[in-house]
Amino acid sequence: MLQDLSMNATKNVMKIDWQNYSSGDFYDEVIASPGxxxxxxxxxxxxxxxxxxxxxxERKLSAELAIKTMGISxxxxxxxxxxxxxxPFDIIPRIIxxxxxxxxxxxxxxxxxxxxxxxxxxxxxxxILKDKVLPAYLIEDSANFRRExxxxxxxxxxxxxxxxxxxxxxxxxxxxxxxxNLRVPSGVSYMLENRKVTKRVFPELFENxxxxxxxxxxxxxxxxxxxxxxxxxxRPEIVVLTPGIYNSAYFEHSYLAQQMGVExxxxxxxxxxxxxxxxxxSIDGLKRVDVxxxxxxxxxxxPELFNPDSVLGVRGLMRAxxxxxxxxxxxxxxxxxxxKVIYTYVPAMIKYYLxxxxxxxxxxxxxxxDKKQCDYVLANLDKLVVKPANESxxxxxxxxxxxxxxxxxxxxLLIKSNPRNYMAQPLISLSTAPILTNGNAEPRHIDLRPFIxxxxxxxxxPGGLTxxxxxxxxxxxxxxxxxxxxxxxxxxxx
Amino acid sequence: xxxxxxxxxxWLGRYMERCENIARLVNVNSNLLLDLxxxxxxxxxxxxxxxxxGDYFERDTQLADEKTVINFILMDKKNPASLINSLSFARxxxxxxxxxxxxxxxxxxxxxxxxxxxxxxxxxxxRDRSTILLHVINSVQQFTGLLAGCMSHNNAYELIRIGRNxxxxxxxxxxxxxxxxxxxPHLSIGGNEVLEPYDNILWMxxxxxxSAYQMYRQHVRDRxxxxxxxxxxxxxxxxxxxxxxxxxxxxxxxxxxPNNEKVLxxxxxxxxxxxxADLSALLEKGLHEYIDELQREIGNLHFxxxxxxxxPVVVAQTQEQKSA
Numbered sequence: 001m002l003q004d005l006s007m008n009a010t011k012n013v014m015k016i017d018w019q020n021y022s023s024g025d026f027y028d029e030v031i032a033s034p035g036x037x038x039x040x041x042x043x044x045x046x047x048x049x050x051x052x053x054x055x056x057x058e059r060k061l062s063a064e065l066a067i068k069t070m071g072i073s074x075x076x077x078x079x080x081x082x083x084x085x086x087x088p089f090d091i092i093p094r095i096i097x098x099x100x101x102x103x104x105x106x107x108x109x110x111x112x113x114x115x116x117x118x119x120x121x122x123x124x125x126x127x128i129l130k131d132k133v134l135p136a137y138l139i140e141d142s143a144n145f146r147r148e149x150x151x152x153x154x155x156x157x158x159x160x161x162x163x164x165x166x167x168x169x170x171x172x173x174x175x176x177x178x179x180x181n182l183r184v185p186s187g188v189s190y191m192l193e194n195r196k197v198t199k200r201v202f203p204e205l206f207e208n209x210x211x212x213x214x215x216x217x218x219x220x221x222x223x224x225x226x227x228x229x230x231x232x233x234x235r236p237e238i239v240v241l242t243p244g245i246y247n248s249a250y251f252e253h254s255y256l257a258q259q260m261g262v263e264x265x266x267x268x269x270x271x272x273x274x275x276x277x278x279x280x281x282s283i284d285g286l287k288r289v290d291v292x293x294x295x296x297x298x299x300x301x302x303p304e305l306f307n308p309d310s311v312l313g314v315r316g317l318m319r320a321x322x323x324x325x326x327x328x329x330x331x332x333x334x335x336x337x338x339x340k341v342i343y344t345y346v347p348a349m350i351k352y353y354l355x356x357x358x359x360x361x362x363x364x365x366x367x368x369x370d371k372k373q374c375d376y377v378l379a380n381l382d383k384l385v386v387k388p389a390n391e392s393x394x395x396x397x398x399x400x401x402x403x404x405x406x407x408x409x410x411x412x413l414l415i416k417s418n419p420r421n422y423m424a425q426p427l428i429s430l431s432t433a434p435i436l437t438n439g440n441a442e443p444r445h446i447d448l449r450p451f452i453x454x455x456x457x458x459x460x461x462p463g464g465l466t467x468x469x470x471x472x473x474x475x476x477x478x479x480x481x482x483x484x485x486x487x488x489x490x491x492x493x494x
Numbered sequence: 495x496x497x498x499x500x501x502x503x504x505w506l507g508r509y510m511e512r513c514e515n516i517a518r519l520v521n522v523n524s525n526l527l528l529d530l531x532x533x534x535x536x537x538x539x540x541x542x543x544x545x546x547x548g549d550y551f552e553r554d555t556q557l558a559d560e561k562t563v564i565n566f567i568l569m570d571k572k573n574p575a576s577l578i579n580s581l582s583f584a585r586x587x588x589x590x591x592x593x594x595x596x597x598x599x600x601x602x603x604x605x606x607x608x609x610x611x612x613x614x615x616x617x618x619x620x621r622d623r624s625t626i627l628l629h630v631i632n633s634v635q636q637f638t639g640l641l642a643g644c645m646s647h648n649n650a651y652e653l654i655r656i657g658r659n660x661x662x663x664x665x666x667x668x669x670x671x672x673x674x675x676x677x678x679p680h681l682s683i684g685g686n687e688v689l690e691p692y693d694n695i696l697w698m699x700x701x702x703x704x705s706a707y708q709m710y711r712q713h714v715r716d717r718x719x720x721x722x723x724x725x726x727x728x729x730x731x732x733x734x735x736x737x738x739x740x741x742x743x744x745x746x747x748x749x750x751x752p753n754n755e756k757v758l759x760x761x762x763x764x765x766x767x768x769x770x771a772d773l774s775a776l777l778e779k780g781l782h783e784y785i786d787e788l789q790r791e792i793g794n795l796h797f798x799x800x801x802x803x804x805x806p807v808v809v810a811q812t813q814e815q816k817s818a
Contacts, residue, residue: 071589071604245590258593268805269496281497283649283803284752 014053014439018045023443027173027431029094040097040491043208048092053439060436063091063201072193073251074479087190088484090435091201094446094466098212101490104167104175104450105460107360110350112163112452115180115337117353119159122336123149133352134345138369141420142342143389144183144335146298148305152322152331155228158454159331160338162221162293164188164464167448168363169431176363176428178447180346182338183330184295187465188217188451189252192259194465194487210492212462217451218259221293224455225260228327229290236290238262239280241270243296243312248480253295267296272316278326291327292317298332329455340389340423341367363428368419377424378415381408384424386415399475401427430475433486435468445469447477448488463488495649499594501804502587503650507657509584510603514634515665516577517627519544520567522703524620527560529695538563544672547575561618569614577630578614581607596644599637606633652747656799659747663740664792666704670727671785673700697723704735724781725773737788741765744795753802760798764791 019035030041037045051059064086072087121128122139129136139145164185166178195214199206222238229236242253244266257264269280270289279286294301300310302317320326336342344365347358366384368374377384380400387397398411415422432443450464466486467477477483495503523541539555541563542548548555550573551566558566568577585607592600609629616622638658645651673696697718701707706727713730714722730736745761748754767788776784 068608069601069605071600245586254589254592258597261593263496263499264593265496266498269498281805283495283497283500 015051016048016056016434016436016441018049018441021434021441021443023432025171026429026443026445027169027171028443029096029169029173029431029433029446030092031434040493041095044093044095044205047205047208048441056436057439059091059201063089063197066197066200067193070193070196071251072190072197074190074248087193088470088479088482089194089197090468090470090484090486091198092434092436092441093198093202093205093487093489094433094463095209095489095491096448096463098490098492100175101462104360107175107177107358108165108450108452108460109454109458110354110356110359111165111177111180111346112160112454112458114350114353115163115182115346116158116160116454118349119182119331119334119337120153120157121353123152123159123333128349128352131352133348134342138339138341139336142336142339144298144333144339146333146336148318148322149331149333152333154331155230155327156454156456159334161224161228161329161331161453161455163452163454164449165452167360167450167464168428171429171431173431175360175448177346177360178363178428179340179343180338181449183335184249184297185449185451186249186252186295187449187467188461189255190485191451191461191463191465191488192217192255194485198487209489210494212490212492214462217461218256220453220459221256222260222262224453224457224459225291225293225327225329227456228329230324230327231288231290233290237280237288238291238293239265239270239289241265241267241292241294241296241314243267243300247295249295256293267310267312267314270314270317272314272320276316276320276323276325278314278317278320289326291329293329298335301328301332340387341369341420344423363425366424368415368422368424374415374419377422378412381412383427385427386411386422386424389421389423399427402475427475430469433466433468435470435484435486442472444472445475445477446486462490495594497803497805499591499650500653501800502591503594503653504657504799504804506584506587506591507654508661509580509587510634510637511658511661512575512580512665513577513584513606514631515661516545516567516575516580517630517634518705519669519703520564521624521627521631522699524623525702526695526699540672541567544668545575546668547573550574564618564623568617578610581610591650594650596640598644599640602633602637602640606630609633649751652750653803656744656747656751659740659743660792660796660799662735663737663744664789666727666735666737666740667785667789667792669700669703670724671782671789673697674724674781674785694718701727706733706735709733721774721777724777728771728773729768738765738768741768751803757795757798757802760791760795764788764795767791 018031018037021031022034030037030045032038067086067089074085074087118128128134129139160182162185164181164187167175168178169175192214225238226236238260239262240253240257242250242264244250254264263280265280271279271281271286273279273286278289278292280289296312299306300312302313302315303310304315305318318332321328321332344362344367347362350356350358366373366377368377377386382400384400385397386400398407400408430445430447433446434441435444446466446468448464448466451461453459466488467479468484468486469475469477470482470484519541523538538560539558542551542555542558545567566573566576570576571579573579585603588595588600588603610626613626617626641651641654697720698707701710701718701723704727710723710726713733714726716722726733727736729738731738731742733739741761741764745765748757748761771784
């Protein structure tokens with residue numbers, strides 16, 4: 001009896017005990033071995049352990065309240081209709097030492113530079129195909145190759161102006177690139193809002209750390225977009241084009257428009273006039289638009305050229321763009337490099353276009369289109385992660401070690417029926433970080449999505465959006481499938 | 495400013511005002527009941543008549559009890575003009591237009607929405623209801639103050655004020671009308687005859703539902719009587735909830751808008767119609783018809799505004815909740 005009572009008592013004042021925290025063989029970003037924090041996280045670990053269970057709980061509640069009040073939400077599509085959910089957030093920040101980050105940042109810029117060279121080459125001279133660095137059928141078969149864009153030369157030769165690359169850390173704590181999102185990557189608003197929430201919840205933590213601020217992103221985005229303007233006016237007219245309130249990332253569209261002080265427009269706000277210029281309908285009449293940050297997929301952009309049923313787009317928009325009367329970010333067709341098969345060639349692109357060695361490594365990959373590699377994939381399906389080339393959001397993929405026999409068999413059929421569409425990677429042991437759950441800290445897998453901008457200049461967000469698989473043992477970090485997030489700190493070491 | 499945003503902003507102004515009006519109306523009726531003897535029935539149903547949503551109330555409004563009516567007016571999702579729906583529309587509109595307003599405005603509306611949604615089952619208790627409705631009134635006032643103090647007084651701001659004053663003018667005409675026809679069926683028109691003992695209380699309640707009682711006393715300096723109340727609520731230019739005042743404000747905001755010729759000529763007509771009305775004579779005969787006409791003019795004003803500044807696609811009609 002006495003024993004029980006004392007256990008109850010400890011439960012109520014439960015604190016974080018790093019001695020009992022273990023992430024097994026995975027690289028944990030806070031705790032190096034039971035009870036011992038990493039050098040860069042020692043203040044954080046010590047501070048968290050000093051809080052009582054009630055204090056931790058109070059912080060957690062205040063974060064939830066802040067998120068509700070600030071209206072930070074995202075939309076989930078389901079059979080029961082679209083649900084607006086509050087943004088899932090874990091209050092324990094993730095720390096990355098600045099030194100490691102500086103190298104990563106260089107690697108990301110190198111990567112995006114090469115990717116943009118590649119896209120521009122594909123839509124113009126196609127030298128990389130002629131030199132047989134990359135097989136031509138990959139482009140011809142690509143679902144994201146837009147023939148309509150051939151011959152187009154956007155400003156600075158840049159097609160993907162805003163890129164979100166997903167990074168993971170292996171068991172040694174080194175960054176690898178898992179994929180590049182070159183079309184309409186989302187998540188940056190949550191990176192910004194996460195920082196605001198942490199400031200409200202843990203202001204005292206900011207005293208012991210030198211944390212690189214993230215707030216400059218909207219300015220950098222604005223400057224980058226302005227640098228694309230076809231008219232060299234003092235203040236170009238920039239707009240954010242959203243599919244509308246029912247899109248899962250609507251919060252972000254509206255947030256970025258607000259932060260940049262530009263109009264948030266929907267398709268029917270814009271009109272392409274007889275002069276092939278784009279105008280928006282305002283209370284003063286028509287107003288010329290110079291740069292469109294579009295958050296609509298290629299195929300919905302212009303019913304004249306693409307999907308004729310699209311009500312989201314603007315009739316004639318492609319005409320205006322191809323004539324150079326308006327800039328589109330990202331450019332239509334940029335997704336040709338966003339394909340998970342093309343991804344495997346990025347290290348080769350870096351060497352081909354820049355004559356440099358890749359600073360950031362790819363995750364080793366197998367292409368099912370290659371007979372030998374495909375046989376290997378089919379024989380080792382239970383050990384691999386297989387992804388379709390053009391899906392995003394974690395849809396349509398299989399994680400071999402976690403799949404049932406039936407699921408594996410079904411998936412093998414899918415691969416055989418369309419090998420071109422699949423690529424496989426070994427299951428990388430994603431690093432872990434502690435999340436606060438039931439009053440205690442438990443390790444969960446995380447990744448990182450930094451955002452890289454390229455226009456006239458380059459910039460990279462300090463850190464990015466850390467996504468967390470909130471379920472124990474899970475590798476799925478996508479918010480559409482129950483993932484959460486963490487504030488990410490690039491910390492200057494003393 | 496985008497035409498689509500203009501439309502949303504305008505409706506945001508209207509919905510926020512509507513929320514406050516609903517809260518005031520219900521609160522006043524609740525208080526009025528406490529003052530009346532139990533054998534004297536003031537119908538809760540008249541609240542439904544005021545809001546013009548009788549069609550959605552699938553039952554006889556005259557027989558409706560307090561609980562049913564309160565639920566219908568405040569929390570019923572099927573009633574397009576209910577408090578919860580008005581708030582939810584206001585929230586959607588402010589979510590869409592949040593980049594044009596200070597961030598706190600969105601947070602305030604979002605908070606208020608959650609506050610009401612979480613208390614859906616509490617509003618039938620008279621004590622809780624009063625607290626909840628006061629919170630609504632205070633929040634809308636705070637919203638108004640926040641914009642006045644922290645938002646640039648630009649076209650977006652004008653549109654919010656245009657929406658607010660149009661909604662307010664509309665509501666005031668409805669309250670006067672229902673006061674005449676339903677709330678006081680036994681009224682001795684003209685105000686010169688001996689008032690039944692409770693008529694006084696009822697007219698006071700009409701004034702109170704517009705927070706007009708105190709201002710009325712200062713201005714009229716006479717006992718509360720029908721003629722003075724109707725004149726005050728329709729023709730007074732100083733009291734913010736009197737129709738003439740709302741129209742005067744509207745005119746002023748409309749002047750600040752681009753391409754305003756058609757809308758201005760419509761408002762000037764409406765103002766003239768109100769100025770020239772002989773309310774004493776109308777009280778004897780034809781006031782109800784006159785108010786109908788006035789409401790049509792206000793509705794027409796809305797259509798002129800939509801035609802001038804909103805998107806040509808008729809998004810407006812899906813948002814239109816009552817014959818404004």
